[in-house]
Amino acid sequence: MTTFTPEIQSTLAAQGVELPSWAFGNSGTRFRVWTTEGTPRDPFEKIADAAEVNRLTALAPSVALHIPWDKVDDFGALRRHAEDLGVTLGTVNSNTFQDEDYKFGALTHEDDRIRRKAIDHHLECIDVMDATGSRDLKIWLAEGSNYPGQTDMRARQDRLNDSLGQIYARLTGDQRLVLEYKFFEPSFYHTDVPDWGTSYAQVATLGDRAMVCLDTGHHAPGTNIEFIVMQLLRLGRLGSFDFNSRFYADDDLIVGAADPFQLFRILVEVIRGGGLNNPDVAFMLDQCHNVEAKIPGQIRSVLNVQEMTARALLLDHEALATAQSANDVLGAQAVFMDAFYTDVRPALAQWRESRGLPADPIAAYAASGYQERIESERVGGVQAGWGA
Amino acid sequence: MTTFTPEIQSTLAAQGVELPSWAFGNSGTRFRVWTTEGTPRDPFEKIADAAEVNRLTALAPSVALHIPWDKVDDFGALRRHAEDLGVTLGTVNSNTFQDEDYKFGALTHEDDRIRRKAIDHHLECIDVMDATGSRDLKIWLAEGSNYPGQTDMRARQDRLNDSLGQIYARLTGDQRLVLEYKFFEPSFYHTDVPDWGTSYAQVATLGDRAMVCLDTGHHAPGTNIEFIVMQLLRLGRLGSFDFNSRFYADDDLIVGAADPFQLFRILVEVIRGGGLNNPDVAFMLDQCHNVEAKIPGQIRSVLNVQEMTARALLLDHEALATAQSANDVLGAQAVFMDAFYTDVRPALAQWRESRGLPADPIAAYAASGYQERIESERVGGVQAGWGA
Amino acid sequence: MTTFTPEIQSTLAAQGVELPSWAFGNSGTRFRVWTTEGTPRDPFEKIADAAEVNRLTALAPSVALHIPWDKVDDFGALRRHAEDLGVTLGTVNSNTFQDEDYKFGALTHEDDRIRRKAIDHHLECIDVMDATGSRDLKIWLAEGSNYPGQTDMRARQDRLNDSLGQIYARLTGDQRLVLEYKFFEPSFYHTDVPDWGTSYAQVATLGDRAMVCLDTGHHAPGTNIEFIVMQLLRLGRLGSFDFNSRFYADDDLIVGAADPFQLFRILVEVIRGGGLNNPDVAFMLDQCHNVEAKIPGQIRSVLNVQEMTARALLLDHEALATAQSANDVLGAQAVFMDAFYTDVRPALAQWRESRGLPADPIAAYAASGYQERIESERVGGVQAGWGA
Amino acid sequence: MTTFTPEIQSTLAAQGVELPSWAFGNSGTRFRVWTTEGTPRDPFEKIADAAEVNRLTALAPSVALHIPWDKVDDFGALRRHAEDLGVTLGTVNSNTFQDEDYKFGALTHEDDRIRRKAIDHHLECIDVMDATGSRDLKIWLAEGSNYPGQTDMRARQDRLNDSLGQIYARLTGDQRLVLEYKFFEPSFYHTDVPDWGTSYAQVATLGDRAMVCLDTGHHAPGTNIEFIVMQLLRLGRLGSFDFNSRFYADDDLIVGAADPFQLFRILVEVIRGGGLNNPDVAFMLDQCHNVEAKIPGQIRSVLNVQEMTARALLLDHEALATAQSANDVLGAQAVFMDAFYTDVRPALAQWRESRGLPADPIAAYAASGYQERIESERVGGVQAGWGA
Helix, strand or coil, X not given: CCCCCHHHHHHHHHCCCEEEHHHHCEEECCCCEECCCCCCXXXXXXXXXXXXXXXHHCCCCXXXXXXXXXXXXXXXXXXXXXXXXXXXXXXXXXXXXXXXXXXXXXXXXXXXXXXXXXXXXXXXXXXXXXXXXXXXXXXXXXXXXXXXXXXXXXXXXXXXXXXHHHHHHHCCCCCEEEEECCCCCCCCCEECXXXXXXXXXXXXXXCCCEEEEEECCCCCCCCCHHHHHHHHHHHCCEEEEEECECCCCXXXXXXXXXXXXXXXXXXXXHHHCCCCCCCCXXXXXXXXXXXXXXXXXXXXXXXXXXXXXXXXXXXXXXXXXXXXXXXXXXHHHHHHHHHHHCCCHHHHHHHHHHCCCCCCHHHHHHHHCHHHHHHHHCCCCCCCECCC | CCCCCHHHHHHHHHCCCEEEHHHHCEEECCCCEECCCCCCCCXXXXXXXXXXXXXXXXXXCEEEXXXXXXXXXXXXXXXXXXHHCCCEEEEEECCCCCCXXXXXXXXXXXXXXXXXXXXXXXXHHHHHHHHHCCCEEEEECCCEXXXXXXXCHHXXXXXXXXXXXHHHHHCCCCCEEEEECCCCCCCCCEECCCCHHHHHHHHHCCCCCEEEEEECCCCCCCCCHHHHHHHHHHHCCEEEEEECECCCCCCCECCCCCXXXXXXXXXXXXXXXXXXXXXXXXXXXXXXXXXXCHHHHHHHHHHHHHHHHHHHHCCCHHHHHHHHHCCCHHHHHHHHHHHHHCCCHHHHHXXXXXXXXXXXXXXXXXXHCHHHHHHXXXXXXXXXXXXX | CCCCCHHHHHHHHHCCCEEEHXXXXXXXXXXXEECCCCCCCCHHHHHHHXXXXXXXXXCCCEEEEECCCCCCCCHHHHHHHXXXXXXEEEEEECCCCCCHHHHHCCCCCCCHHHHHHHHXXXXXXXXXXXXXXXXXXXXXXXXXXXXXXXXXXXXXXXXXXXXXXXXXXXXXXXXXXXXXXXXXXXXXXXXXXXXXXXXXXXXXXXXCCEEEEEECCCCCCCCCHHHHHHXXXXXXXXXXXXXXXXXXXXXXXXXCCCCHHHHHHHHHHHHHCCCCCCCCCEEEECCCCCXXXXXXXXXXXXXXXXXXXXXXXXXXXXXXXXXXHCCXXXXXXXXXXXXXXXXXXXXXXXXXXXXXXXXXXXXXXXXXXXXXXXXXXXXXCCCCECCC | CCCCCHHHHHHHHHCCCXXXXXXXXXXECCCCEECCCCCCCCHHHHHHHHHHHXXXXXXXXXXXXXXXXXXXXXXXXXXXXXXXXXXXXXXEECCCCCCHHHHHCCCCCCCHHHHHHHHHHHHHHHHHHHHHCCCEEEEECCCEECCCCCCCHHHHHHHHHHHHHHHHHHCCCCCEXXXXXXXXXXXXXXXXXXXXXXXXXXXXXXXXXXEEEEECCCCCCCCCXXXXXXXXXXXXXXXXXXXXECCCXXXXXXXXXXXXXXXXXXXXXHHHCCCCCCXXXXXXXXXXXXXXXXXHHHHHHHHHHHHHHHHHHCCCHHHHHHHHHCCCHHHHHHHHHHHHHCCCHHHHHHHHHHCCCCCCHHHHHHHHCHHHHHHHHCCXXXXXXCCC
16 A cells, blocks of 8 residues: 655645535536535535535635625624634635626726726625635636627726726735636637636736636646646746636536546646645635535545645656656656556545544545435525525 | 529528527526516517517528427417417427436436436427427437446437437327437536437437437537538438537527638538428527627527528539539639628628518617517516526 | 456456557657657568567557558568567558548549549458458548538548448458548548548448447547447447547547546446457557657557556446436446546556566566667668658 | 728738748648649749749738758848849748757757757857848747656746747847747647747746747637737737638648638737737748648738738727627627628729739739749759758
């Protein structure tokens, strides 16, 4: 059985992956949102579910919020609720894609009134951050157009820069602005921040605490994502990951489910570039459990990140460098694949137990009675979803 | 100005494009459905809107229904309503993607009860066809799975064949079953009818009145769609088109909006293969007007098909064949592009007027007062959309 | 350590993967063909290299030929040479893409003289098969066009069918015709056999011994290849695999190198559909070792197929079926991934030794002195490549 | 018939598109290079052919060189030859993809000797620029790797930056360095400059005269290229275009042949961003005429750029802005498409004649006897191609 060096063990022990509150609510496609019993009705219940993931894995110390989906009257109370359950409130995500005013843009909108409203929404998000102690404001700019000619892409880019500048100016202390890019969707023709280059060019004008968010599902087919990871780390602008996986579009599947080897390559570049357990590079999930169970889905996800990190940590960098320097293509590839193909699961199970955690967190969840409890308790009310 | 031969004029006069009733309801993405004033509240209002498109263009003689979205107590009344407005009821589309029972499949489901229910739904659709006088039952099989290993693809294929066989057996007279394929969505990993090959292999076992439906938005990036048009016509199995256009996924944009030249190439192959104004090959739209006006969007769409058909009809087949036989690549391409680049719009406007139609149907719609009328009349009630 | 049941052991022992003679020659891109020392100068040397792969792995019992690249005066002598080295001559591959006459097509050409020549080339290939004892004639139809309008796709399809019919008629005994499809390249606009549907529709008209060849690199981005494997096995028309892997185009990389999980999924469907060690379904490599060492590259390749087959054989079908029937998405996925993540390499190494094979065939090759010998012996002459 | 305002006429008259010398040589795919009669044997003949394109169109005032393919003993003589024929020598393209030393990299190579050699090659290219009076050194970095793990992408990026810095330092006067990016090919796994973001990040560190080159064929499927045009113009780093078109990969087809509407959209953004007839933004072709006639292919190409520029110049910006501001999606799209669908060819033919140019340059070429002359004169010797 593989064994981990003390160094690898302490690296693994330090790892944390932020959970998205919305992963615990209902989600779906444009055709149908499937519901499940026990789905949270409010942010407090979402955080309880997230805390359960952390209790069983010690891998999910914080929970990302989405405003307005997670709006509560008293964010201080929500924060205390989280802390009581052993987790913290993390990244605050803004939303400029569900208000009628934003049909044709928000931070990019030509109409000053609407653009002002969108900026103010972000300032309100920073107010939430002040209350929750969150560090990062994450902006996924779901803006764009559906038809060529519909809008002036260039002017929107300039307005976006102005809007971001106003938002950035409101940040205090170590608060950061993290700008996510996405290849397409929900717009069909153009997206205002479609690629890492645009996000990078935008945040570079703002200041040192403006960073790029890389969502692993937001690229064109065939894109070498680990190259972008490498480049953003090199440029000092990789602020966070939204982990998930995809076969075709932004499928928001469980991280590592569609292409485990790609996740391995990404984590190798993260380690290579000093991004692992680096507070500047936040690890987050951004997933939707449309047809699978949500809490176990989140457990599976953080375990996937942990398992693949363990494989990446086993990479023999010395042997790799030697083969690379000799242009020994097959030799280098063999060293690389050896780490990937190593089955780290038994060693991880053992190591978990040594830390007082269940060897098999998914089995432990099934045996915990938690699911039965929430299914019986969470009756009535409106289940949380993207609309609420 | 280009002029049309009498033969081209009569070909154009015979052209019809079926409108989808759902194009007049609200639609959107998984993130948001945008609403507009005047949206129909029921199938009768949808058909009224469709008839308005036909009144202004003489291009849209029929309307496709979607069950259960267009379910009414009395389909005979709906049929008379349509006929009173100068249109007929066309293809009936089934729906196996919005019932809780169908979360993991319908016609492919392992559970006999659910599969029986899905088959019965199709039999009910044929009952509707009997009442409406519709010829085609169109099945878009929105079934599949999200994760490798989730399901047994092979067994599903066999069950699908059995289900289709039972449905096909219920058809009478000249009724047809048309099976649509789609590369991906709403499932993320596998789709039960993902490509024309699968649709073809399935319908070929059923009988002569089982055909393939080609939706222009349902292919992998880079697919040569006109080749598939050619092949299905050659094999005698192209039953219908769902016209729309896309940049990335199944974007359901206005036909011809994303890649006009592709639409030209498709129509050239339709003509080449004898598919134009051939009753065996139905022309339909399948679009969603998320951010643009719906009725003008439909007018624009049928005009796009008409304009591109006119260009394709202008192709000098004799000159093309001569250049092709001589392997004169640039010469053949020049003949081909000459037809595409010819501006047929003035001639079409003139020809429309000669037939008592408005030269500019979109301007005529704006001047007609119809939009103002429906916006003021259709107050209260629930606007139609994909959910109802 | 994983252990293999006797049944799995005998399955693994029966596995064979045919090697392509051209993998031992030089190859490259349109920009550059890189050469390496020791590259074979003739078919005899290619077969010697292939036999070395088989000697070390017992996995490569046959070698595919490519005509005219592997044309020799006496195919009987080549056959005896192969048999002396413990391998047989396998699939014969035709070539209609390098003769000046074929610039605009071969089996599809409008000019009867050229089409006749192309058909005759295939009849000559069958003569070779008679001499070598080969069963399969594989046709990769590298024909198409670069510009819309350049050619008449429909007429070409009909001529292709006629040509294939003439070739098929010449086959005797258990000889087969296997028609490969390819999404694109070397043509840029249209390819005459671009997808499995076209290959299937063509061979279905020929007879029972006409089959489809699935090259894993020949699909559009995002294509679910294992679905096609499933479908072709279901239809009884999967004749052979060309294994390789790709990131973007037809990259011809080592099988399993780009997406190991995809290879796993493919092999799971092969086993599910009865295609493993089924003489009707030939396993072949079709790869190019542009920058890596060729013989070790082939060893690596057959080992990759073997290792992934072993993982696929470990899949717990009973547990999988139970989870699938319960629509337990995460449970089914866990069973599936458990097989993939199992490290079969130690067990395979042990099992190899038990059969008198080297535990690590790549290390054994490095220690064998074979490479040094061919580098010193194969001096002078012209190295084999795609041009010769 | 459309008429052009004097302003549009003078804009069209100022337009120039640089021709690539290699478009006149033989080219092909990895499978075959097709030859044609009359192909130039040396750079002097290539320039003669390019001058013929310019003589007939007044659209191609300069010719790009590729070193070493266009290496001559006396570049001063080549320059005078060009000037005698009415054209100038333009961009100098370096080549680091065909020397055995560059198998594993050049400007990124780990081996200092090879990296030095690659840098020196570029310094030699600048010497050529000094002799030819060329302004731009264009670097297409055909470097990368084929397998994950083969090389250290991060270190290569740093070495690349150092190499570019050394080259940039050698530039004098208004000379510029233009860095091209390419999504994939000839490497299969990673490319050192795969996207505009990387090119931008690299050149931004060098200085004001370091720019990005956008080759229209070098993007992932579905990429919104006009967005990148807009962004690079906005950032002041769009140095030049390599025009061509593609269906799948880097197909190097005639510009505008695959997707004319995309070319229109690109030119609209060029005009919007002030890039038309702006000396900072060079227009070039980068094409290969594998199966079509080369000189007419180049004539067709520059005419395509001219025709589409004329359409883009007809765009009614006032009407467009009005519709855009009103969020009138269909209205804005109609204005946009109206320009695209306008047939500018008759007006352009008339305008050409008014300037003493042939109305139909392709017909004029066919009638000129030039092709017959070069076919009879250019006998013997070795035809130019990518290898020489």
